Amino acid sequence: MMASLSWRPGRVERYILIQTARALGVALAVIGGLVMLIDYVEISRTLGSEAELSGARLFGLMLVKSPAVILQLLPFVFLFGTLGAYVGLNRRSELIAMRAAGLSAWRFVAPSAVLAFVVGVLTVTALGPLAASADGLWQRERGRISGSAPGERQEAIWLREGDDQRQVIIRAERQDRAAGRLMDVAFFIYAVGPDGARSFAERIDADSASLSAGRWRLVDAVGAQVGQRAVAYDTLDLPSSLADEEAFERFARPQSTPFWSLTRQIQRIEDAGFSSTAYRLRLHQELSLPLTFAAMAILAAAFSLRLMRLGDLARMSATAVVLGFGFFFLNQFSAALGSAEVVAPFVAAWLPPVLTALAALTLLIYTEDG
Incomplete structure (x- = not known):
């Protein structure tokens, strides 16, 4: 009974997983390299002009600043990587062979979606907290390098307590x-x-x-x-009623707060009488990240399944890229509405990935079943 319930990817699924993983690695290397290059130039131009920093020091600052930016661009990694993998399969006529063998498009799209979802879970639970800690370290180091005196804040500090x-x-x-x-x-x-x-x-x-x-x-x-x-x-x-360290602790910005600390941070902020909207928005964005990655993978695959002999593959691929950027701007616009408390943080965080997933599944159904 348990054996019948277990699912193991077949040879086709394993092959697609390998091809997708390779393409994702290339996309991650390209996007990550561009981000690190831009960050290195920016750090050299800003902090390097304020303090004499060695090349190794600038490189170290870049390594703690870039992961948070790269994680924000991971949906594009899955969009471009999955698109590249399936376009390559199409150009080599391997998709034609799979269809001729009677395989449904759902079967050779599912591995990429499952891989994206699993990586999304890993990003939320492990990679995201590491990147958030690195971003917090970057904020502290930037303040220390550009600050006037170590251990002293120059801006006004506000606290609230009571019963x-x-x-x-x-x-x-x-x-x-x-x-x-x-x-x-x-x-x-x-x-x-x-x-x-x-x-x-x-x-x-x-x-x-x-x-x-x-x-x-x-x-x-x-x-x-x-x-x-x-x-x-x-x-x-x-x-x-404050703990000793809370008088000298600044609430970390949402991007610098690890996923596992967000719930506790929200409670602390609300207990202090401040608004926790930005942190609640960040929490729901983290929870929706696996769905976002899977939606981008399905969207890219659905646009690249058109047979080469039918033409318009380049146009379909370009359309997928345009829709991917449209999702990015929709996500940013929705986050701005959530931060301004125009809509609830839950709606602002979950609406863009849900709409993208529905659009991708609709296109896939249309492509496969007409």
Whole structure:
């Protein structure tokens, strides 16, 4: 019974898998090489002009910057790679031989779609987190090279914490991470009523604030409650619900957040009172990636199945490429709508791959069954 349920690819399927894998390797090498070349030139022009960096250092920065960009272009790798593999099979009349042997187009398109789906799962679970970690390292190294002082942020820092009785918004002009302090900091304290309404209660300004053991230690602080005179404090302690490292941790951008950390990051952001739309969009985009790869593979295969003797193979292949770029722009437009909260992140992430898959399957049905 178990043996009858198991499926093993036959000789034809294995041959198509090998041809597709080779074509995908060539497409990945070409696209990856172009991306790395462009990144190397860009890094040399920007960071290389700000600091004297050796060629090895520039090459290392390129290696941590390029993977995230290459992963974004993987749908084109499957489009061009699958298209090249099936056009090659068609030109060598191997597709004609398969059809003459009674094989359905579904049978020799399925291996490429399954391969694309499996690579998509591998990308989401393993390659994507590695690329996200590399992108985070690139962001930190770029900031360190172009920054003015190590361990100190120059932009304003915003934090939020609280519970069902009190909410605190914290703004600091800068931070000294080496000393574990926020500098030129202001605490805006709001009282939360029984109905959940917030009312401003107090503002406290301080020269510095450090977080330790569940409390803020403010130095040279001045506090003023509503309707009362300001009071100066040499030191002032305020309770805090933040972990020590969270005061000096910036939320990583969605592209720099590994897939396995996205759910926890979304929860942290929502607990802090900020919008997690960009991270939810990123999560659904990652989950839809296997379907995206499979849809692009089916689309490329469907456009390259037309027999050589019927002509128009070049036109059909060009149409597949145009539709592939159309999918890319649709995906970017949908992501922009999702980021602006015009549509839900789930819809923005899943709509483009679903539409592409439906279009590819419709074309394949038309090509095979008329």
